[in-house]
Amino acid sequence: MKIVLDSVTHARPSWSLAAKGTFTPGIHLVSGDVGSGKSTLALLMAGLLTPDRGTVIREGIDKAMLSFQFPEFHVTGLSVADECRSWNLEPEPVLASAGIMASPERPAHSLSRGELKRLHLACLLSREYDLLLLDEPFSSLDCPGKEWAARQIGRRTAGITVVFTHEQSTFPHIDHIWEIREGNLADCGGMPGALRAWERAPAIVKRLVAEEKIPADLTQESIVEAACRTQE
Amino acid sequence: MIAFENVRFRDLSVASLSLPTGITTLIGPNGAGKSTFLKLCAGIREPEEGTVTVDGASPRQTEVGYVNEFPDRNLLFSTVKDELASPLRFRHLPCAETEREVGACAGRWGIARLLCREVRDLSGGEKCLVALATACITRPRVLVLDEYDSHLDASRCAAAERILRSSGAVYIVRCTQQMETAAESDQILYVEGGSIVHTGAPAAVFGQLSGTPFYPLSWRCRP
Numbered sequence: 001m002k003i004v005l006d007s008v009t010h011a012r013p014s015w016s017l018a019a020k021g022t023f024t025p026g027i028h029l030v031s032g033d034v035g036s037g038k039s040t041l042a043l044l045m046a047g048l049l050t051p052d053r054g055t056v057i058r059e060g061i062d063k064a065m066l067s068f069q070f071p072e073f074h075v076t077g078l079s080v081a082d083e084c085r086s087w088n089l090e091p092e093p094v095l096a097s098a099g100i101m102a103s104p105e106r107p108a109h110s111l112s113r114g115e116l117k118r119l120h121l122a123c124l125l126s127r128e129y130d131l132l133l134l135d136e137p138f139s140s141l142d143c144p145g146k147e148w149a150a151r152q153i154g155r156r157t158a159g160i161t162v163v164f165t166h167e168q169s170t171f172p173h174i175d176h177i178w179e180i181r182e183g184n185l186a187d188c189g190g191m192p193g194a195l196r197a198w199e200r201a202p203a204i205v206k207r208l209v210a211e212e213k214i215p216a217d218l219t220q221e222s223i224v225e226a227a228c229r230t231q232e
Numbered sequence: 233m234i235a236f237e238n239v240r241f242r243d244l245s246v247a248s249l250s251l252p253t254g255i256t257t258l259i260g261p262n263g264a265g266k267s268t269f270l271k272l273c274a275g276i277r278e279p280e281e282g283t284v285t286v287d288g289a290s291p292r293q294t295e296v297g298y299v300n301e302f303p304d305r306n307l308l309f310s311t312v313k314d315e316l317a318s319p320l321r322f323r324h325l326p327c328a329e330t331e332r333e334v335g336a337c338a339g340r341w342g343i344a345r346l347l348c349r350e351v352r353d354l355s356g357g358e359k360c361l362v363a364l365a366t367a368c369i370t371r372p373r374v375l376v377l378d379e380y381d382s383h384l385d386a387s388r389c390a391a392a393e394r395i396l397r398s399s400g401a402v403y404i405v406r407c408t409q410q411m412e413t414a415a416e417s418d419q420i421l422y423v424e425g426g427s428i429v430h431t432g433a434p435a436a437v438f439g440q441l442s443g444t445p446f447y448p449l450s451w452r453c454r455p
Contacts, residue, residue: 012353014345033385034357069356069383072302101263113301113379114262114409136356139382140301142262142409143445166357166385168412169449202386204450220449227453 001025001060001130003045003160005185008054010040017041019185020054027153027161027173029218031200032180038164041185042066042135045162061130061160069136069164071120075108080119083108087123098122099148113140118148125152130159138167146170150219168202171218192216234273234374234403238282243426244268246282251405254418255396258407259437259446264423266407267301267378273405274298274376286374286403294374297367297401301378303356306363312338312354313347315362319370333369340395341365342388356383364392368399375399377406381413389413411438411448422446 005019017037023045032038043049044056046066058064068074077083081104084091091104098118102111111119117140137153138146147170153161154172163172177194179186188197192214195205208215208226215226234251244265251273258266271277272284275291276298286294297319300306309315316337320330338344343361346354351362360383367375375396381389393416396404408414420437422430430437441447 014349034361034383034388035355039355070302070304072304112263112267113382118262136383139356140262140379140409142260143411145262146409147445166383168386168410200386204453208453220452223449224452227455 001160002058003061003131004055004057004059005045006055006057008044008051008056010037010044010049010051016183017180017185018183019044021178021185021187023160023162023176025158025160026175027156027163028176028178029171029174030162030164030178030180030185031166031198032164033166033200036180037183038166038180039069039135041180042133042162042164045131046133058131063129064131064133065124065127065129066133067120067124067135067137069139071113071117071140072109074120074124075116077108080104080106080108080111083119084123087126089123089126094119094122094126099145114142114145117141118145121149121152125149128158132156132159132161133164134162135164136166137163138165138170143170147220154219169204170220174218191218233287234405235285236272236282237284239272239279239284240281241268241272241277241279244272245426246428249421249428249431251403252419253402255404255406255416256419256421257414257417258405258421258423259409259411259414260407260423260429265426266423269421269423270298270376270378270405270407273374291374295370295372296374296376297370297372298375299360299363299367299377299380301382301407303359303363303383306366307351307359310350310352311347312343312349312351312362315351316347316366316369319366323370337365337369341368342391357385357388360384361388361392368395368401371400373402375401375404375406377404379407379409381408381410411446412450415448415451 003023008019010017077086081091084094150170150172177188188194213226213229215222236246236249239246274296317334415434430440
């Protein structure tokens with residue numbers, strides 16, 4: 001199973017993205033600044049956008065899912081319960097797993113944005129996919145919510161998961177890091193060596209790399225463990 | 233000061249609270265009442281009971297710039313330029329002055345290259361930057377910013393912090409889920425279950441939150 005970006009380019013009048021690389025099973029992080037093209041790359045990989053040049057080749061991928069960065073784009077049910085049922089899920093267990101106290105009868109759009117994101121992720125992550133593309137899965141979540149989402153995503157052991165984010169503090173277990181720099185997708189490599197090549201890494205990661213305290217992973221536990229090392 | 237007295241609105245209740253000048257940041261779980269608190273500060277909602285005042289006046293009689301946590305709910309016009317110009321045009325500023333202010337504001341926020349773009353084509357982070365710049369363009373006394381940074385990268389967050397500090401706003405009341413950003417505030421309010429649970433300087437409030445996910449990662453990694 002893999003997804004190959006075969007010299008893919010997508011251009012707009014004031015902006016362009018070029019991407020080349022192969023995504024194999026595991027959890028990938030795609031990092032990049034505001035407007036760098038993370039969401040565009042997610043749309044290209046999902047097949048919702050056709051590249052100007054090059055091809056997105058999917059091999060062995062039957063079931064794919066894209067989570068948009070704005071949870072409000074996913075709502076199809078009027079109430080919270082309707083929204084859960086639109087995923088073929090019973091509301092109570094979903095609300096319990098997402099830690100949402102709101103009544104199932106409440107209008108979905110009256111939830112706070114963080115609650116809506118939790119609801120969306122709880123529904124989406126209840127299923128298995130060959131390819132799961134998560135555009136900014138942590139935005140709007142509170143700190144416990146980010147940790148919950150990171151644990152849920154990090155538990156995925158099968159398929160290809162790609163997390164597109166500029167998050168700085170909370171990450172799931174990560175196998176591979178990519179970075180969009182000046183319109184080009186750069187392959188930083190596998191973990192933990194990728195941390196050395198990650199130009200716009202979070203400040204705390206950059207500090208640890210400079211001190212040669214390389215975290216084994218990007219989870220908070222790994223980062224705190226590396227920071228607390230007294231010697232290599 | 234921004235004063236809450238015996239305020240009740242839906243699930244939020246605040247007995248007595250004064251916000252000093254400077255940056256006040258609300259933190260807390262999703263659904264705790266942070267956005268409701270901010271809407272009361274901005275005068276978008278009025279309390280069912282009690283009063284909210286800004287230096288003695290109603291928020292609705294105060295110049296307030298507001299950013300909603302849903303980026304698309306901030307944007308009224310088709311192009312970035314029209315969106316940014318809208319608060320000035322609503323005040324009937326002369327066209328030349330509007331043009332000048334829009335250019336200066338876009339330059340300050342690093343969005344000059346976006347001016348001719350359609351807002352629907354912007355990325356999530358770009359929409360947030362346009363909303364922030366639009367809220368600030370008339371230099372309001374009060375800025376109320378609801379999770380304005382949830383789609384911003386680290387360098388844009390740092391730039392926003394600098395611009396907000398020099399915006400001329402007397403009160404900046406905001407909420408964020410970036411604890412490193414919250415730690416830069418003058419005051420923090422920790423909100424949970426519709427109540428203000430902790431208030432004070434960042435060190436004092438985070439001291440109460442030690443061992444919780446709200447404690448900043450960089451503080452956990454201090455040598």
